[in-house]
Amino acid sequence: MSVSSIRKVKGGVTAARGFKAAGVRCGLKSKGKDLAVIYSEGEAEAAGVFTTNRFAAAPVRLCRRRLQRQTCAQSIVVNAGNANACTGERGDADAAAMAEQTASHLGLPPAEVLVASTGIIGVPMDRKKIERGIAAACRSLSRKGNDSAARAIMTTDLVPKQAARKLLLGRRRIPVLLGGIAKGSGMIHPNLATMLAFLTTDAAIDAKCLRRALRAAVEDSFNMMTVDGDTSTNDTVLLLANGQAGNRRITNPRSPDYEQFLSALKDLCQDLAIQIARDGEGATRLIRVVVEGARSREAARVVAKSVAGSNLVKTAVFGGDPNWGRIICAVGYSGVPIRPERVSLWIGRTLIVRGGQPRRQATAEAARKALAGKEVCLRIALGQGKASATAWTCDL
DSSP: OOGGGSEEOSOSTTOSTTEEEEEEOOSSSSSSOOEEEEEEEEEEEEEEEEOOOSSOOHHHHHHHHHHHHOSEEEEEEEEEEEOOOSOHHHHHHHHHHHHHHHHHHHTOOGGGEEEEEEEESSOOOOHHHHHHHHHHHHHTOBTTOHHHHHHHTOSSOSSOEEEEEEEEETTTTEEEEEEEEEEOSSSOOSSOOSOEEEEEEOOOBOHHHHHHHHHHHHHTTGGGBOSSSOOOSOOEEEEEEOOTTOOOOBOOTTSHHHHHHHHHHHHHHHHHHHHHHHTOTTOOOEEEEEEEEESSHHHHHHHHHHHHTOHHHHHHHHTTOOOHHHHHHHHHTSSSOOOGGGOEEEETTEEEEETTEEOTTOOHHHHHHHHSSSEEEEEEEOSSOSEEEEEEEEOO
16 A cells, blocks of 8 residues: 555544543643543553663653553553653652553553653652643543643644544455654654654554554654754653454554555654654754665665754754755765765755765755755765665754
């Protein structure tokens, strides 16, 4: 199934059948909503991908433990304003208490609730505020609660981030929906950073396939974006699949249905990742770095992330300065063996470098115009193979 056959639809984390959400204010932030609950009306298969930071926050540790022991969950509770990171045994107890309180209000076993947090590091949770917020959110759960939940997980974000997709599975063309919300503005870097994403689907899919699909989707989306190079303590991507679409259960990762589901999930995650990169703190432009002609997909990924992570490239884009040398420099120090005489570079549609040397016909004015838009594309052809990759970042 091609990405072009995946339909973009309105909504977010409640777009799929059987999901409700709510976002409320409990007072952890100085203003605005700061606590959200996401709920599946039936038990769901669950998958998660988490930060690589050694100082993983208490909610991250809790979710890792639960998803190592079980394949199902039915709810997610998330707060903004306090990361519950570097808070010791008290933090572990607070994360567990958040799950227990949510489970109590929803009539679930505590193990069926996953937890996430974002905000200030090293400050103990205010349990009374959390308790009031959880009670209010559980009372307010609704199919219309997507927007309030998307706003409740924001910290320095300027806008809420949400997306949804629809596809048709199997011979009977069963409609399947996927949706999600995300947050992230500062401390965004490959391998997850200060970002949270909560994804839902009504597809029937077993846990093994779901987890495989999520890992692959994250690799091509959230792990291919960078804003400022900092990797956080709290990064979490959670995916729940409740099976309410009624499609034939996906159990084979080599089946057409799995490939179709994976394509839709990747498309959804890339949409959310681009929204995060576009909303980077102080950003004025989204930068898309496309690397083609690499010997392997991994080599293309490394080069793309090297260019996307370069502060010199990001500041050049911010200033509208077509300083192509900064881009070539980032390609050269990526660690991937490069044949300079084979490298070409485009800024927008303007070919700037061919065979490792500046193209005489290229004009600085054309390159400046390409840098003036809200989205800037830097395309690099390595001339060594057929593999490609794309990374996203913003200017600085």
